[in-house]
Amino acid sequence: MANDKKFVEQITSMEEDFAKWYTDIVKKADLIDYSSVKGCMIIRPYGYAIWENIQKILDARFKESGVENVYMPMFIPESLLTKEKEHVEGFAPEVAWVTHGGSERLTERLCVRPTSETLFCEHFANIIKSYRDLPMVYNQWCSVVRWEKTTRPFLRSREFLWQEGHTMHRTAKEAEARTVQMLNLYADFFEQDLGMPVVRGQKTEKEKFAGAKATYTVEALMHDGKALQGGTSHNFGTGFSEAFGIQFLDSDNTLKYPHETSWVVSTRIIGGIIMTHGDDSGLVLPPAVAPIQVVVIPVQMHKAGVLEAAQKIADTLKEAGIRVKLDDSDQLPGWKFSEYEMKGVPLRVEIGPRDLQENKCVIVRRDNREKSFISLDTLVESVQGGLEALRQAIYEKALKNREERTFTATTMEELVEIASTKSGYIRAMWCGDLACELKLKEEADVSSRCIPFGGQPVGTTCVCCGREAKKLVLWGKAY
Amino acid sequence: MANDKKFVEQITSMEEDFAKWYTDIVKKADLIDYSSVKGCMIIRPYGYAIWENIQKILDARFKESGVENVYMPMFIPESLLTKEKEHVEGFAPEVAWVTHGGSERLTERLCVRPTSETLFCEHFANIIKSYRDLPMVYNQWCSVVRWEKTTRPFLRSREFLWQEGHTMHRTAKEAEARTVQMLNLYADFFEQDLGMPVVRGQKTEKEKFAGAKATYTVEALMHDGKALQGGTSHNFGTGFSEAFGIQFLDSDNTLKYPHETSWVVSTRIIGGIIMTHGDDSGLVLPPAVAPIQVVVIPVQMHKAGVLEAAQKIADTLKEAGIRVKLDDSDQLPGWKFSEYEMKGVPLRVEIGPRDLQENKCVIVRRDNREKSFISLDTLVESVQGGLEALRQAIYEKALKNREERTFTATTMEELVEIASTKSGYIRAMWCGDLACELKLKEEADVSSRCIPFGGQPVGTTCVCCGREAKKLVLWGKAY
Numbered sequence: 001m002a003n004d005k006k007f008v009e010q011i012t013s014m015e016e017d018f019a020k021w022y023t024d025i026v027k028k029a030d031l032i033d034y035s036s037v038k039g040c041m042i043i044r045p046y047g048y049a050i051w052e053n054i055q056k057i058l059d060a061r062f063k064e065s066g067v068e069n070v071y072m073p074m075f076i077p078e079s080l081l082t083k084e085k086e087h088v089e090g091f092a093p094e095v096a097w098v099t100h101g102g103s104e105r106l107t108e109r110l111c112v113r114p115t116s117e118t119l120f121c122e123h124f125a126n127i128i129k130s131y132r133d134l135p136m137v138y139n140q141w142c143s144v145v146r147w148e149k150t151t152r153p154f155l156r157s158r159e160f161l162w163q164e165g166h167t168m169h170r171t172a173k174e175a176e177a178r179t180v181q182m183l184n185l186y187a188d189f190f191e192q193d194l195g196m197p198v199v200r201g202q203k204t205e206k207e208k209f210a211g212a213k214a215t216y217t218v219e220a221l222m223h224d225g226k227a228l229q230g231g232t233s234h235n236f237g238t239g240f241s242e243a244f245g246i247q248f249l250d251s252d253n254t255l256k257y258p259h260e261t262s263w264v265v266s267t268r269i270i271g272g273i274i275m276t277h278g279d280d281s282g283l284v285l286p287p288a289v290a291p292i293q294v295v296v297i298p299v300q301m302h303k304a305g306v307l308e309a310a311q312k313i314a315d316t317l318k319e320a321g322i323r324v325k326l327d328d329s330d331q332l333p334g335w336k337f338s339e340y341e342m343k344g345v346p347l348r349v350e351i352g353p354r355d356l357q358e359n360k361c362v363i364v365r366r367d368n369r370e371k372s373f374i375s376l377d378t379l380v381e382s383v384q385g386g387l388e389a390l391r392q393a394i395y396e397k398a399l400k401n402r403e404e405r406t407f408t409a410t411t412m413e414e415l416v417e418i419a420s421t422k423s424g425y426i427r428a429m430w431c432g433d434l435a436c437e438l439k440l441k442e443e444a445d446v447s448s449r450c451i452p453f454g455g456q457p458v459g460t461t462c463v464c465c466g467r468e469a470k471k472l473v474l475w476g477k478a479y
Numbered sequence: 480m481a482n483d484k485k486f487v488e489q490i491t492s493m494e495e496d497f498a499k500w501y502t503d504i505v506k507k508a509d510l511i512d513y514s515s516v517k518g519c520m521i522i523r524p525y526g527y528a529i530w531e532n533i534q535k536i537l538d539a540r541f542k543e544s545g546v547e548n549v550y551m552p553m554f555i556p557e558s559l560l561t562k563e564k565e566h567v568e569g570f571a572p573e574v575a576w577v578t579h580g581g582s583e584r585l586t587e588r589l590c591v592r593p594t595s596e597t598l599f600c601e602h603f604a605n606i607i608k609s610y611r612d613l614p615m616v617y618n619q620w621c622s623v624v625r626w627e628k629t630t631r632p633f634l635r636s637r638e639f640l641w642q643e644g645h646t647m648h649r650t651a652k653e654a655e656a657r658t659v660q661m662l663n664l665y666a667d668f669f670e671q672d673l674g675m676p677v678v679r680g681q682k683t684e685k686e687k688f689a690g691a692k693a694t695y696t697v698e699a700l701m702h703d704g705k706a707l708q709g710g711t712s713h714n715f716g717t718g719f720s721e722a723f724g725i726q727f728l729d730s731d732n733t734l735k736y737p738h739e740t741s742w743v744v745s746t747r748i749i750g751g752i753i754m755t756h757g758d759d760s761g762l763v764l765p766p767a768v769a770p771i772q773v774v775v776i777p778v779q780m781h782k783a784g785v786l787e788a789a790q791k792i793a794d795t796l797k798e799a800g801i802r803v804k805l806d807d808s809d810q811l812p813g814w815k816f817s818e819y820e821m822k823g824v825p826l827r828v829e830i831g832p833r834d835l836q837e838n839k840c841v842i843v844r845r846d847n848r849e850k851s852f853i854s855l856d857t858l859v860e861s862v863q864g865g866l867e868a869l870r871q872a873i874y875e876k877a878l879k880n881r882e883e884r885t886f887t888a889t890t891m892e893e894l895v896e897i898a899s900t901k902s903g904y905i906r907a908m909w910c911g912d913l914a915c916e917l918k919l920k921e922e923a924d925v926s927s928r929c930i931p932f933g934g935q936p937v938g939t940t941c942v943c944c945g946r947e948a949k950k951l952v953l954w955g956k957a958y
């Protein structure tokens with residue numbers, strides 16, 4: 001166990017320094033590596049496998065809901081980017097510019113896409129003619145670039161991977177329905193597959209996407225009480241359609257502007273998983289996206305029959321569709337235990353000579369380290385049960401954390417007090433004015449995370465100015 | 480059928496103008512669209528679905544062979560790109576340069592990856608320490624950029640999608656084995672899944688990849704007799720390892736340079752499929768990658784029971800794992816027939832009132848338009864049989880085309896004569912000198928496609944200089 005101890009000691013404790021704990025994990029769990037490209041990350045096989053699992057689940061659900069995948073160019077000519085005024089103001093300050101092709105200076109510089117509304121709209125203008133062409137429900141999986149000053153792996157980097165859905169609809173009602181549908185799809189994915197409880201709500205004018213009429217969001221609360229925007233779904237109305245001259249001939253024979261939506265999740269999700277479920281031994285991965293769901297570790301491997309039994313366990317689980325790894329390397333079991341705890345593998349199966357005699361094995365859950373001795377005859381059911389129990393338990397734990405970290409403030413003093421002594425969501429009423437939102441940022445260093453759907457009022461007056469309140473807002477500090 | 484006729488007439492005939500026929504197809508089959516980004520293409524849903532099927536098949540085979548996926552940054556600092564001398568000379572003239580982030584000039588300009596050897600090597604230098612870390616068998620799916628002067632959809636564009644495998648090995652032998660293994664994997668994919676016969680061989684010094692010790696290739700011959708390089712697999716030896724200082728401690732306790740390979744296929748494959756199998760009615764897609772394998776078209780749709788029967792056929796086929804589409808739109812059957820012929824759907828199932836009475840339907844094969852009347856009781860077997868028959872038939876047809884277009888030349892006069900009057904491969908002996916290779920280019924406008932593995936000599940002297948011949952070479956004109 002000497003080895004074991006040493007390995008675990010390499011991570012900073014979360015209580016001591018959450019930011020450093022995070023950075024330690026992304027490196028020690030082999031999720032990423034740095035390169036000489038400042039602000040960009042290398043996503044290593046273990047990290048990329050998590051992203052592939054995320055993609056697989058979401059992509060299947062997208063397609064079930066009628067989404068078609070496409071691929072747009074990664075470059076946007078400057079003149080195209082600047083076509084929608086609010087949009088370009090939001091993005092121009094943080095784009096990377098290509099100015100030369102080979103040794104020649106380009107006649108017009110191109111930005112590397114920070115997002116692709118403009119490209120999609122140019123394409124839509126080309127291909128949408130009639131109401132029969134609608135709805136058009138497109139998505140692309142790609143990487144985007146934003147020239148951030150300060151970066152952190154998965155949470156904020158100059159290049160990151162994402163999907164961006166872009167849809168066009170005949171009516172405002174249909175566009176709104178798609179915006180909400182995709183938000184709910186994200187919310188279900190976060191809650192059911194990632195074990196991350198989320199709040200569904202609307203962004204304020206200040207926080208919404210550049211060019212959108214309305215931005216909806218799923219917000220998750222991290223272990224340290226800071227918020228993470230998990231996914232967003234935007235209703236653009238006809239703003240881009242008008243800017244790009246996209247019109248369709250409706251059945252009443254008049255030309256109309258279609259209504260647009262877009263919706264996005266990114267590799268940030270991986271940062272969210274780490275900060276929601278991780279602990280001082282490393283990652284804790286939700287089974288749905290874990291590259292390895294079960295690791296089988298033979299104990300006293302050299303004893304007769306042990307390795308064969310471990311192999312048989314692995315084979316049986318694999319056959320049942322479980323992602324399993326047998327580690328029969330010559331490292332000590334204790335080292336292996338630590339290694340797979342660091343990597344957040346949901347279940348560990350141990351088998352040694354005595355277990356073998358008794359036709360059983362040991363299952364250890366990653367989240368609470370609970371050990372169960374189970375019969376090899378019920379191996380698959382026990383493992384499936386264990387994975388499901390872990391999925392529920394990590395959700396419950398995250399929900400409890402959020403509940404304990406959700407506070408209510410009815411006065412500015414209360415709000416400032418909470419913001420300066422605690423970390424989490426603050427529920428408080430808001431009049432709807434930007435001035436109050438800015439004042440909360442200035443005095444309490446919190447931003448509006450969202451106006452939760454169906455949020456129950458906690459008063460009648462704005463926590464800041466005392467005038468009539470329009471909305472309940474969740475305030476907090478965010479990644 | 481008026482509609483039908485009109486639709487088909489929109490494509491240029493292949494015999495009349497092969498290049499225009501190609502461009503017509505990529506547009507009319509809805510594979511791509513152009514955008515305001517010069518030299519880049521929009522891959523539309525139908526085109527992208529073909530790429531997704533290609534990815535799915537290859538990725539599964541890669542993983543079976545031990546490949547792990549990663550993601551590298553899309554930018555390469557200029558100093559990193561220039562680390563391996565031959566490599567930078569090959570790529571620097573055609574890269575896109577990012578010079579500004581937001582409004583600030585970068586201290587060092589970054590190129591958008593034309594290929595990622597340099598990034599992988601920098602990473603390998605970081606993570607490879609011991610022989611226990613080897614082999615490292617990585618791949619990434621991404622887009623790359625090369626600032627081409629003249630572009631054509633799928634065949635040559637400024638941005639394209641590809642996979643690039645990069646592996647590191649303990650011994651030269653193991654690296655060579657991986658290089659060949661991946662070439663064979665590609666060849667099998669082309670021949671078995673895409674119905675495209677390929678020649679496996681080695682590139683000459685002149686044609687090999689910048690920085691490689693040896694480049695192997697699978698070469699396919701298009702309908703018009705021009706060659707297409709389908710996929711390449713490179714053995715780099717220790718060239719990059721030395722340039723990047725990648726060393727591992729071997730079991731004999733000495734530091735050694737690992738041996739590297741890389742292997743690549745791209746969206747060019749889609750261009751190859753079009754030009755191998757397409758005809759004057761449009762695309763012909765190999766079933767393995769066809770987004771729709773079977774289209775079901777109800778005839779006299781308004782008659783009692785027809786639509787229900789068509790739906791049942793579609794459901795039955797879907798249940799059997801076949802990608803099927805029922806077109807119950809209000810277009811005329813003739814229009815639909817043309818539309819799905821244009822899109823290259825392998826099989827069409829027609830069902831009308833009389834078929835219904837007789838418990839049968841009609842299957843029409845896309846490649847030869849052969850009609851069969853089959854019992855609905857054996858629907859699934861008949862459709863599976865039809866798909867398999869088409870797969871074999873398009874392979875045979877392409878093989879026949881290649882055989883008919885493979886010529887032999889033993890003198891320069893013969894070679895020039897063939898090259899100026901015919902289109903295809905020319906088998907001719909070569910002394911191994913660059914001068915002769917250049918002369919063939921100058922006098923016959925052909926390049927060396929490859930030195931086929933196991934190629935049988937067609938003489939003993941170089942077709943160009945008359946000195947002793949070292950190799951049989953396939954010469955040709957290429958895309």
